[in-house]
Amino acid sequence: MSGEGDVLEPGGEVQEALAQLAARLRPNNRPGPVPIIGPIRTLLVAAGYPPEASTLFSSLLQPAKPSDLRAQLRLVLDNNGLDRRFANDIAAMLTRDSDEIDVGELLRIASRSSTAEDSCASVAAPSWLADPRFAGAYAEAKGIAAWGREIRWRVQTLVKLAAAASHLEGDFVECGVDTGGTARAVMAYLGDDAFADRTFYLFDTFRGLVSDQLDADHQEGEHISDERYPDVSEVVRANFADKPFARIVQGTVPETLDQFEGSRVAYLHIDMNVAHPEVEALRFFWPMLVPGAPVVFDDYGFPPHHLQRTALDEVARELGVEIMMLPTCQGLLIRPPDGGA
Ligand SMILES: C[S@@+](CC[C@H](N)C(=O)[O-])C[C@H]1O[C@@H](n2cnc3c(N)ncnc32)[C@H](O)[C@@H]1O
Secondary structure, three states: OOOOOOOOOOOHHHHHHHHHHHHHHOOOOOOOOOOOHHHHHHHHHHOOOOHHHHHHHHHHHOOOOHHHHHHHHHHHHHHOOOOHHHHHHHHHHHOOOOOOOOHHHHHHHHHHOOOOEOOEOOOOOOHHHHOHHHHHHHHHHHOOOOOOOOOHHHHHHHHHHHHHHOOOOOEEEEEOOOOOHHHHHHHHHHOHHHHOOOOEEEEEOOOOOOHHHOOHHHHOOHHHOOOOOOOOHHHHHHHOOOOOOEEEEEOOOOHHHHHOOOOOEEEEEEOOOOHHHHHHHHHHHHHHEOOOOEEEEOOOOOHHHHHHHHHHHHHHHHHOOOOEEOOOOOEEEEOOOOOOO
């Protein structure tokens, strides 16, 4: 590719290619498809693009199998020094075989997004990122979390819904806590006073997923590895030692749910990565959720978690409500006053 300051000096070949291109692009010059590939290839080569670029360009203008196109795109991107994973992602995006994807729109969003992270990019201006209250709560949570990446959009959903729920009467509940990142974010954002008259229940095995709750597909997933979920029972106790309103309930959901001693729930976050305990947690707490209480399902829209999504949708249907899929992939339910009946 030409470097900065390079000047393309059109020789006879380039001029000829330009003339051919102009002739072929002239409206009404020829009916039907316009064969412009040859001249464009000449121009690209003359401009210093690698030979694969012109081959690629030809493929783009001709019907080509997506796999061929992907391979060529990858080659061009690789040859231009781009990281292989990034090259793969770009190639996959540009050759997606879906009517639902407008690649131009995707690129527009990606180029204007200031916080593309955690599978979420948006042109929305995330003004809340600069809010010290959010930044402080997020930093505090990140200090104890096992997220392994930034998840600010998802945490924003949780803290803002928790703020709304803080106006309701009832306990807060999280099922699927791990070292406590998302629960801590909510506590830090609301402040201890919000829990003066309520308990924040934290349900988890604190030893990872329960293998006999997983179906065959899930068994193969990376989730059950001990590496991802080491025993954090002591860690989590230490992480919430300064929060007397936090009640840690260790063990397998749904069996441990009867240790809930409240009668009303104002906020419910479900994040156990497995359909069975999530469905049972929803069924268990539904009658106790006060009108307006949010229920957030962390994994709901993530493609590998489709089993949870379909199982939760089925229960929601039975309850007469619908789960909203957020762009963060979280699912959101608001308890209606009549319980959905
Ligand atoms: C993705 S992690 C939760 C992450 C946490 N919400 C955060 O963001 O900081 C999933 C958790 O669900 C727990 N879990 C999975 N199945 C469970 C079950 N049946 N009963 C209790 N906990 C379970 C695992 O031990 C793990 O800690």
